[in-house]
Amino acid sequence: MSSEAATRHPARRLLGVAVVLTAVTALLAVTLNARAALPPTPSGWSLVWSDDFTGAANTLPSSSNWIIDTGTSYPGGPANWGTGEIQTYTNSTANVSHDGSGNLRITPIRNASGGWTSARIETVRTNFKPPSGGVLRIEGRIQMPNVTGAAASGYWPAFWALGAPYRGNYQNWPSIGEFDVMENVNGINSVWGVLHCGVNPGGPCNETNGLGASRACPGSSCQSAFHTYRFEWDASVSPQQLRWYVDGQHFHTVTQSQVGEPHWSNMTSHSGYFLLLNVAMGGAFPNGVAGSATPTGSTVSGVPMLVDYVAVYTSGGGTTPTTPAATTPPPGGSRDAYALIEAESFNAQNGVQTETCSEGGRNVSHVANGDWVRFDNVNFGSTPPRDFVARVASGAAGGVSGLVEVRLDSPTSAPIGSFALANTGGWQSWRSVPGNVSSVTGTRTVYLTFTSGQPADFVNVNWFQFRR
Numbered sequence: 001m002s003s004e005a006a007t008r009h010p011a012r013r014l015l016g017v018a019v020v021l022t023a024v025t026a027l028l029a030v031t032l033n034a035r036a037a038l039p040p041t042p043s044g045w046s047l048v049w050s051d052d053f054t055g056a057a058n059t060l061p062s063s064s065n066w067i068i069d070t071g072t073s074y075p076g077g078p079a080n081w082g083t084g085e086i087q088t089y090t091n092s093t094a095n096v097s098h099d100g101s102g103n104l105r106i107t108p109i110r111n112a113s114g115g116w117t118s119a120r121i122e123t124v125r126t127n128f129k130p131p132s133g134g135v136l137r138i139e140g141r142i143q144m145p146n147v148t149g150a151a152a153s154g155y156w157p158a159f160w161a162l163g164a165p166y167r168g169n170y171q172n173w174p175s176i177g178e179f180d181v182m183e184n185v186n187g188i189n190s191v192w193g194v195l196h197c198g199v200n201p202g203g204p205c206n207e208t209n210g211l212g213a214s215r216a217c218p219g220s221s222c223q224s225a226f227h228t229y230r231f232e233w234d235a236s237v238s239p240q241q242l243r244w245y246v247d248g249q250h251f252h253t254v255t256q257s258q259v260g261e262p263h264w265s266n267m268t269s270h271s272g273y274f275l276l277l278n279v280a281m282g283g284a285f286p287n288g289v290a291g292s293a294t295p296t297g298s299t300v301s302g303v304p305m306l307v308d309y310v311a312v313y314t315s316g317g318g319t320t321p322t323t324p325a326a327t328t329p330p331p332g333g334s335r336d337a338y339a340l341i342e343a344e345s346f347n348a349q350n351g352v353q354t355e356t357c358s359e360g361g362r363n364v365s366h367v368a369n370g371d372w373v374r375f376d377n378v379n380f381g382s383t384p385p386r387d388f389v390a391r392v393a394s395g396a397a398g399g400v401s402g403l404v405e406v407r408l409d410s411p412t413s414a415p416i417g418s419f420a421l422a423n424t425g426g427w428q429s430w431r432s433v434p435g436n437v438s439s440v441t442g443t444r445t446v447y448l449t450f451t452s453g454q455p456a457d458f459v460n461v462n463w464f465q466f467r468r
Contacts, residue, residue, distance in 0.1 A: 037052065037102075038050055038052045038309045038311060039309075041313065042137075042313065044315050044316075045137060045313040045314065045315045046313060046314055046315065047311060047312075047313055048128070048312045048313060048314055049123075049125060049128070049311070049312045050309060050310065050311040050312065051065050051066070051104075051309065051310050052102065052308075052309045053098055053102060053103055053104040053307060053308065053309065054098070054102055055098035055100075056098060056100055057097070057098060057099060057100025057101075058093045058097050058098070058100070059093070059097060059098050060091065060093060060096065060097060060098075061096065061098070061104055061121060064124065065123060065124060065125075066121040066122065066123060066124065067121065067122050067123075067124055068089075068091040068096065068119065068120075068121050069089050069120040069121065069122060069278075070088075070089050070090055070091055071088060071089060072088055072089070074170045076170055077170030077171075078170070078171075080283070081120075081280070082173065083280065083283040083284050083285070084282065084283040084284045084287070085156065085280035085281060085282050085283035086116060086154075086281055086282040086283070086295075087108060087115075087116035087117055087118040087280060087281040087282070088115070088116070088117050088118075089117070089118060089119055089120045089278070090117050090118075090119065091119075092117070092119075094107065094109060094117075095107055095108070095109060095117055095118055095119040096119030096121060099306070102308060103306040103307060103308055104277070104306070104307040105304040105305075105306055105307075106118065106119045106121075106157075106277060106278065106279045106304055106305045106307070107119070107279070107302055107303070107304040107305075108145075108155065108279050108281050108301065108302070108303070109301050109302055110295075110299070110301035110302075116281045116282075116295070116301075118278070118279045118280065118281060119278065119279070120276065120277070120278035120280075121276065121277050121278070122162075122274050122275065122276045122277075123274045123275045123276075124274075125274060126164035126167060126271065126272055126273065126274040127164065127271050127272035127273075127361075128161065128272045128273045128274070128275065128312050129233070129268070129271070129272035129273060130233050130234070130235040130236075130314060130317060131235075131314055131316070131317035132235070132317050133235055133236055133316065133317035134235060134236055134314055134315055134316040134317020135232055135233065135234045135235065135236055135314065135315045135316055135317070136232065136233040136235075136312070136313075136314055137230060137231070137232050137312065137313040137314070137315070138161060138179070138181055138230065138231045138232075138275065138310075138311075138312055139228060139229070139230040139231075139310070139311050139312075139313070140159045140181065140182070140228070140229050140277075140307060140308075140309065140310045140311070141226050141227070141228045141229075141307070141308035141309050142157075142159060142182060142226065142227065142228075142229060142305065142306065142307050142308070143223075143224075143225060143226045143227075143305065143306040143308075144157050144184050144187075144222045144223050144305055145157055145187070145223065145279065145303040145304060145305050146223045146224060146303060147187050147223065147300055147303040148187035148188075148189075148221075148223055149187060150296070150298040150299075151187070151298060151299060151300040152186050152187025152188075152223075152299070152300070152303075153186055153187075153286070153290060153294045153295050153296045153298060153299045154186065154281045154282045154286050154290075154294030154295025154296070154299050155184075155185065155186060155187055155279065155281065155286070155295075155299070155303070156183070156184070156185050156279065156280040156281065156282070156283060156285060156286050157182075157183070157184050157278070157279045157280075157305040158180060158182065158183045158184075158276070158277070158278055158279075158280070159180075159181045159182040159183075159229055159275075159276070159277055159307075159310075160178060160179060160180045160181055160182075160183070160275070160276050161177075161178065161179040161181065161231070161273040161274065161275050161276065162176070162177070162178050162273060162274055162276065163176030163177040163178070163267055163270055163272075163273055164176070164270055164271045164272050164273060164274060164345075164361075165270050165271075165344070165354075165362070167274065167345070168345060168346070168347055173196070173200070174196040174197050174198060174199070174200055174203075174205060174207055174210075175197070175198065175199065175263070175266045175267065176266065176267060176270065177195075177196070177197055177266075177267030177268070177273070178194075178195070178196035178197070178210075179194075179195060179231050179233075179242065179273065180192065180193060180194035180195070180196070180210070180212070181193065181229050181230070181231040181244070182229035182246075183285070184222060185285050185286040185289050185290075186286050186289055186290055186294065187223055188222075188289070189216050189217060189221040189222050189223065190214045190215065190216055190217075190222065191214060191215065191216075191217060191222055191227070191229065191246050191251075192212050192213070192214040193212060193213055193214070193231070193244030193251065193252040194210040194211065194212035195210055195211045195212070195242055195254045195259075196208075196210040197210075197211075197259055197263050197264075197266075197267050198259070198263040198266075199263075203263065204258065204259045204260055204263050205259070205263075208284070211254050211258070212252070213244070213251055213252035214251075215246065215249075215251045217246055217247070218246065218247045218249055219247070226306070226308060227246055227247050228245075228246070228247050228248070229245070229246055230244070230245040230246075230248075231243070231244055231245075232245070235317065236316050236317060238256075239255045239256035239257045240255070240256040240264075240268075241253055241254070241255050241256070242254045242255075265356070269356045269361075269362070270356075270361055270362050271342065271344075271360065271361030271362065272361070275310060275312075277305075277307060277310070279304075279305050281294075281295050281299075282294045282295055334377045334378075334379045334443065335375060335376075335377055335378045335379060336379060337378045337379055337380045337381070337385065337446075337465070337466040338381075338385070338465060338466055338467065338468060339465060340463045340464075340465045341375060341378070341463060341464055341465060342361065342462075342463050343363060343364040343373060343390075343448070343461040343462055343463055343464065344361070344362045344363060344364055345375070346364070346373035346374055346375060347374050347375060347376040348373075348374040349364075349371075349372065349373045349374065350370070350371055350372050350373075350411070351366075351367070351368065351370060351371035351372070352364050352365065352366060352367050352371050352372075352373060353365050353366040355460075357428070357462055358428040358430070359391075359428075359430055359462060361462075363393075363460050363461060363462040364460060364461045364462075365427070365457075365460045366457050367450050367457060367458065367459045367460065367461065368402075368450065368452060368455060368456060368457045368458060369402065369450060369451055369452040369453075369454070369455060369458075370450070370451075371449075371450045372411040372447050372448060372449040372450065373447070373448050373461075374411070374445060374446070374447050375445070375446045375447075375448075376445055377443055377445070378443065378444055378445070378446045379442075379443045380440050380441050380442060380443070380444065380466065381441065381442075382441055382442075383441070383468055384439040384440055384441050384468070385437055385440065385466035385467055385468045386436075386437075386467055386468050387417070387434050387435060387436050387437055387466070387467055388406060388417055388434070388435055388437050388464060388465065388466045388467065389432050389433065389434045389435070389464065389465060389467060390404055390419075390432070390433055390435070390448075390461055390463070390464035391430055391431070391432050391461070391462040391463045391464070392404060392421055392424070392430070392431065392432075392433055392459050392460065392461055392462070393424050393426065393427055393428055393429050393430045393431070393459070393460045393462070394421055394422060394423050394424045394426075394427065394429075394458055394459050394460065395423060395424075395425075395426045395427035395429075396422060396423050396456060396457065396458040396459070397423075397456065398423070399454070400422070400423075400452070400454045400456045400458050401420060401421060401422035401452065401454075401458060402420070402421060402450055402451055402452030402453075402454075402458040402459060403415075403418045403419070403420055403421075403450070403451045403452070404418060404419055404420075404421060404433075404435070404448065404450060404459060404461070405417070405418040405448070405449045405450070405451060406418065406435070406437055406446060406447070406448060406449075407446075407447040407449050408440060408444050408445065408446060408447070409444060409445050409447075410447070411447045411449050413447075415449070416437050416438045416440060417435045417436055417437030417438065418435055419433050419434065419435035421433060421458065421459050422458075427460055428460075430462060434467075437466065448461065448464065
């Protein structure tokens, strides 16, 4: 699909034979470059989400599916994306685009001054996890950049997943979990599958290295052909298992017992994971394998990673978690006011904590008078909401109650809506409570603020949304 066959034909004198050979060569080229459609859903699995990258040539990936990261870090996050990689990520179609043949192309480019640009994208959805007692399957068909030897020094393609609480926080790695479905460095014919978890340095996942294994790609090299990379999180067995595959061949497993507590719960009890695709240049991993700094003067610019499809499946268990698709978009990203907004996806907070929620994921907890949580870039559109509703619980003592309020742009501005709450039967006894709001349109900063005449905690919040 992505590579062309090098074929040689002896000279022919007969025009008819030459025409036949030309036609055969053309047919072979079409066959070799024909893209494989998203494969049929495997027996026993249900398709949860996918992208087949069928966009027109030189167009960006779907903004409904993907966020394009830019720069050299998340705002407020660790420099150089926390890995020492040296490229700048852009949203230019020179670095990330459909190729028009059913692939996404991520291309690192060295500019005239020697600097590198590339691309990194991450799913809008952050709730990929197995159903209770079931299995999650994350899969992608990918050709690594087709470059090897000295020319590949510093190339670092990856297909991976990060725990949802990382988005908007950027300081809680590796406790929230990272599953590296496919990593490769320096054009070596090998795929690495790695788990990052626990604490850094050290901990149960031996950070910063992680718990990993590698193997050569079956048949054709990782660089010269497409291969299917798969990760499974199996919650149907005890202890639970994490498994890595290439072209259906199992090559790495990590179990719940190896990770232990509280680290396993820290990386599995939140709302789920988002997926990432990127090609970094340089950094700790390629430098460590090379034994020196990468990239070098011999590194070749402009060799893309090609992604045929990415798909997420689940199998067995109960209902697939229904946590909303997006928690915290990176600063500058827009939130839909009329979709559920997870309370723990705040952009900033004062006085609150988060905890594991009985309804899945996490909730904002330990909320008392004067506390607040902030949500940036909430888009109300041109039609104002009629009300809002919040999913709340309270185990407050008798006589303790308070107000859950909505304010705009400042935690001290006048509330535009509120409702009162007292004990609901327990800190995980959830109910959806509505409150009226005054007219608001456009994109605003939204605060949930909490007011009580008593100093004690009085409410937990799971999510909220506006309705029209």
